[in-house]
Amino acid sequence: MKRSAYAYPYLLWMALFIVVPLAIVLFYALTDTVDGRLIFTLENFSAAFDPAYVKVFLRSLWMAALATVICLAIGYPLALVLSSRHFKAGKLLLMLVVIPMWMNFLLRTYAWINLLSDNGIIMKALQFFGVENLSLLYNQTAVIVGLVYNFLPFMVLPIYTSLIKIEPNLYEAAGDLGANSFMSFLKVTLPLSVPGIVSGITMTFMPAITSFAVSRLMGGGLVTMYGELIENQFYFMRDWHFGATLSIVMMVLVLISAVLTRNNKNKEGGMLW
Amino acid sequence: MVKQALRWALVIAVLLFLYAPILTLVVFSFNSGKYMGNWTGFSLRWYVELFNDAVIMRSLWITLSVALIAAVVSTILGTLAAAGIHAMKNRHANLVENITYIPMLSPDIVTGISLMLLFVFAGIKLGYGTMLLAHVTFNLPYVIFSVLPKLRALPQHQYEAAIDLGATPGFALRKVVLPQIMPGILTGLIFAFTLSIDDFVISYFTSQDVSNLSMTIYSMARRGLSPKLNALSSIMFLTVLTLLIVINVRSARQGKKETV
Numbered sequence: 411m412k413r414s415a416y417a418y419p420y421l422l423w424m425a426l427f428i429v430v431p432l433a434i435v436l437f438y439a440l441t442d443t444v445d446g447r448l449i450f451t452l453e454n455f456s457a458a459f460d461p462a463y464v465k466v467f468l469r470s471l472w473m474a475a476l477a478t479v480i481c482l483a484i485g486y487p488l489a490l491v492l493s494s495r496h497f498k499a500g501k502l503l504l505m506l507v508v509i510p511m512w513m514n515f516l517l518r519t520y521a522w523i524n525l526l527s528d529n530g531i532i533m534k535a536l537q538f539f540g541v542e543n544l545s546l547l548y549n550q551t552a553v554i555v556g557l558v559y560n561f562l563p564f565m566v567l568p569i570y571t572s573l574i575k576i577e578p579n580l581y582e583a584a585g586d587l588g589a590n591s592f593m594s595f596l597k598v599t600l601p602l603s604v605p606g607i608v609s610g611i612t613m614t615f616m617p618a619i620t621s622f623a624v625s626r627l628m629g630g631g632l633v634t635m636y637g638e639l640i641e642n643q644f645y646f647m648r649d650w651h652f653g654a655t656l657s658i659v660m661m662v663l664v665l666i667s668a669v670l671t672r673n674n675k676n677k678e679g680g681m682l683w
Numbered sequence: 684m685v686k687q688a689l690r691w692a693l694v695i696a697v698l699l700f701l702y703a704p705i706l707t708l709v710v711f712s713f714n715s716g717k718y719m720g721n722w723t724g725f726s727l728r729w730y731v732e733l734f735n736d737a738v739i740m741r742s743l744w745i746t747l748s749v750a751l752i753a754a755v756v757s758t759i760l761g762t763l764a765a766a767g768i769h770a771m772k773n774r775h776a777n778l779v780e781n782i783t784y785i786p787m788l789s790p791d792i793v794t795g796i797s798l799m800l801l802f803v804f805a806g807i808k809l810g811y812g813t814m815l816l817a818h819v820t821f822n823l824p825y826v827i828f829s830v831l832p833k834l835r836a837l838p839q840h841q842y843e844a845a846i847d848l849g850a851t852p853g854f855a856l857r858k859v860v861l862p863q864i865m866p867g868i869l870t871g872l873i874f875a876f877t878l879s880i881d882d883f884v885i886s887y888f889t890s891q892d893v894s895n896l897s898m899t900i901y902s903m904a905r906r907g908l909s910p911k912l913n914a915l916s917s918i919m920f921l922t923v924l925t926l927l928i929v930i931n932v933r934s935a936r937q938g939k940k941e942t943v
Contacts, residue, residue, distance in 0.1 A: 413852070414775075417767020420760055420823065421779065427820040428785055431797035434804055488697050491690045503694055505931065510701050512923040516883060516900040517916045521704035524711075527908060529718045531707060562701070620790035623883060627904055637792050644796065644888070654800070657793045668788050 438654035454655035463639070463656070470635035473550065474619035477557035478565075481614050482607070484558075485565035489606075490599070492566075493573040504570055511563040519556050519627050526552060526628075548630035556628040557618045564613040572606025573599070612671050616664060636660060705920055712913035729914040736911060742899040745811065749886075749895060750879035753818035758872045760819070761826030762864075766856070768827070769834040780831075783824045794821060795888030802889065814890035818879045825878065826871035833867035834860070 442451050457463070488507070492500040510518060525532055526546040536544065546552060576599065584594035622637035629635075634642075640660065643653030712730070716723035733739060768776050786794055798820065802813045837860065845855035883897035894902070903909050 413770035414767045416763040417771065417779065420764030420767070423760065423820070423823065424779070424782055427798065427801070427816065428782060431801040432785070434800045435797045438800060484697060487693055491693055494690070496687070497690060505927065506698060507701065509923060509927060510705065512927065513919055514881060514897060514900065516897055516904060517912070517919060518704070520900065520904045520912055521708050521916065523904060524908060524913070525704050525707060529721070529908070559700070559704070616790070620792055622792060623901060637790070640792055640796070650800070653796065657796050661789055661793050664788065664790055
């Protein structure tokens, strides 16, 4: 028996549960049922680029991007502080930042629903100060808060990992060559942490744009994101052909971003400016 | 001084943002009343109701059993696959690896939908079995990619040397290769188990009447607030905290031993 035969059970599994399902999605996307008959058509794809759906697409792109930028704006300085040599408690505090990541993300989202709900503690406090007629939940801001809360640790962790790997000697060298701390940040820290930033962005942006549970729970169906739109096609509209088409559009988007970030990683070696 | 104060301010602000929601849940899980923000007295009522909730307990059991079975099956299948891929010609290995990447790259929602369409197409009823098949499928790449690097790091001719010394292929694998790739296999197993426990989206699409814990939490959270979920969150949070502390203390001790 050849040793590669060990992979045969997996190859069968792979064909059956990875390749065939994707082919079926493509099949559904390229067909439609008219009067109970199956016909091949590109109608679904042209419908997917209907302005109404493009709007949802752009909105989820925008919301995921915003959540990612906020995560980066909080996460980068935080990772910088935690990895600093002058900050002894860094490792322990990093663990504290990461712990919530290990809790079920639906429970984390639920925790925020609880805080922001009309009977929640924040509302009670606001009412105490005389603020009335305000709803904190079920709007775009709530969804963004939910996304940032869920994905912040995924931004901090890779950036921290890339920062902690930087040789301390490099800072001394930069100082000896006359760089002040701002210049050494710009010329040493930032370029060397680019891989961490890139994987932080992918680990935040991808799940943010494809998630439907966070936007459903915190947007209450009022702020639809693309993932939610797809889910709708399967569970409410019962239009599986169109749902499959939207899935393919999302898949293509994700593959494009994956290729883009991979190219970035390849260039990394020559990125010492 | 000012710089250090600013650093602490940032760290404390972020920790507050991360922990305030969880700690509020924990505190109010001991509230006797139904409403958050309205403390009516200490009580274990919600914990009692949680453990008496047949739906939640059933989905907890489903989550654990699916995670365990899926992790074991995908670890065995994935380890064998890695051994096979390692022995393949480069061209074939590349193709298989690239296809293996697909479930890791593609969004959970697409994986879930594609598997659901497959099961519907094949006329299989969506339930426990389909959920299990889906979990094995999304676990497999993680197992394969934790074992494969270990195999590639092995000295090239060790296996052949064992054969030359008279070992049967099976014996050589068990006694020479397996012990050395064990850390990778264990990583894959743990990875698969945690992924499986945490999964919501793929289970949501590939199972209909049988709910795992994530699916139950989702449908409860959609219906509104339930203090039982507070109690559940507190228990989960404590479990995670204890586990991580135990793991860290143990690895810290091992680190010390190694330096001695």
